[in-house]
Amino acid sequence: MLVNGVLKTISIGSAQIMAIPCQSIDELDVNPITCSTSLNDFSDIASFHIACPRGCGSSNVPLYGDNIFSADSSICKAVEFSGA
Numbered sequence: 547m548l549v550n551g552v553l554k555t556i557s558i559g560s561a562q563i564m565a566i567p568c569q570s571i572d573e574l575d576v577n578p579i580t581c582s583t584s585l586n587d588f589s590d591i592a593s594f595h596i597a598c599p600r601g602c603g604s605s606n607v608p609l610y611g612d613n614i615f616s617a618d619s620s621i622c623k624a625v626e627f628s629g630a
Contacts, residue, residue, distance in 0.1 A: 558585045558624055559617030581605040585617040598622035 576595040579587075581602035588594070603626030610616040615624045 557614040558619060558621060559615075561585055561617075579621065581620055581622050582607045583621055584608075584619055585621060596621065598625060602626055 576597040578597045578599075581599060582605075583596075599622070602620060602622035605620070605623060607620040607623050609619045609623045609627060611619060611624075613628065
């Protein structure tokens, strides 16, 4: 279920990340990740779904960049930072 129907796209390294704010992920096939997971933690994956824990935007994990983020940035923090 979408919270507000907004699809956000952000850049991390050479990847385009599309984020949909949602209340429930029960019907999605997702990979749960932590606030510190970065794009560097994935290899040879062209497309995947992730579920971020709440509160990553205020966590102490690294975020490098501003709307275009480096591959070693926290995926979840970048998504929250971008307003998704």
